Amino acid sequence: MRVAVIENMPGTLHGQIGVALHEVAAKVDVYRPFQDGRLPNWGDHDALVSFGGAQNARDDDAHPYLADLAVLMRETALSGRATLGICLGSQVFARGLGADNLIGAAPEFGWCTIDLLEAARDDPLLGALPARFRSFQWHSDTFTLPQDAVHLARSDAAPAQAFRIGRAGYATQFHFEAHRGVVRQWCRDYPDTAEDMRAGWAQAHDQEEAAHAAAADDWGLHLARRWVALI
Numbered sequence: 001m002r003v004a005v006i007e008n009m010p011g012t013l014h015g016q017i018g019v020a021l022h023e024v025a026a027k028v029d030v031y032r033p034f035q036d037g038r039l040p041n042w043g044d045h046d047a048l049v050s051f052g053g054a055q056n057a058r059d060d061d062a063h064p065y066l067a068d069l070a071v072l073m074r075e076t077a078l079s080g081r082a083t084l085g086i087c088l089g090s091q092v093f094a095r096g097l098g099a100d101n102l103i104g105a106a107p108e109f110g111w112c113t114i115d116l117l118e119a120a121r122d123d124p125l126l127g128a129l130p131a132r133f134r135s136f137q138w139h140s141d142t143f144t145l146p147q148d149a150v151h152l153a154r155s156d157a158a159p160a161q162a163f164r165i166g167r168a169g170y171a172t173q174f175h176f177e178a179h180r181g182v183v184r185q186w187c188r189d190y191p192d193t194a195e196d197m198r199a200g201w202a203q204a205h206d207q208e209e210a211a212h213a214a215a216a217d218d219w220g221l222h223l224a225r226r227w228v229a230l231i
Helices: 014-024 067-077 090-096 182-187 191-197 199-228
Strands: 002-006 029-031 048-051 083-085 108-118 132-140 150-154 164-165 169-172
Touching: 014 199, 048 067, 048 090, 067 083, 067 090, 067 169, 083 090, 083 199, 090 169, 108 191, 108 199, 132 199, 182 191, 191 199
Parallel strands: 002 029, 002 048, 048 083, 083 169
Antiparallel strands: 108 132, 108 150, 150 164, 164 169
16 A cells, blocks of 8 residues: 655644555655655556645746646546645645635634534444544635535634545645644644634643543544545
8 A cells, every 4th residue: 555645844744544544554755845846747646645734726936836736636536546635735625626715714723523414324433433523623625626526524713624525635624633732732832823723822722622622532533543444
């Protein structure tokens, strides 16, 4: 099993996705196009993952690779290969499928509540989750639902929280890969940004983690394993 992983910013952590890929001894090829513009060749991998980043999905002036990544994600998913976009990755995936990117329209931060929709009940990835669950969010942008996509989850701030396209093409606005260790590292690396997203977060973090992180970590690993099983 050979998987292409797209990192869109320095210090990207693979979290629960990395755990699940390690469990099946997957061969992981990491690409950092924000540094060199290099992306995988279509068809060279059994699956594709694109993680989050600080840029927006239409930031082509600073990151000209984004348009090509959007096309690559679309074509990989429509071929039937397992494809996953998380946060920025989901926004780029939606772009590739012809959706609108809504910049700055839907800020969410912290372990936020997400509601599954009826279509998720028998979905191969999300079907075993409870109707309402929490996962970590850190974003300001969102997107409209792509045409022909199956709408799987929503939140009050960002109605398009998750969709499926084709057999195994998935986008999640929420960071199910971000277990509590990942979140702690993010907050150490970007304390000012976290504070801008939610005033008082440095003081609230420990209490929020104690209340919500254990369940979010369990569901995140469950989702990661189910996605890897689709490869």
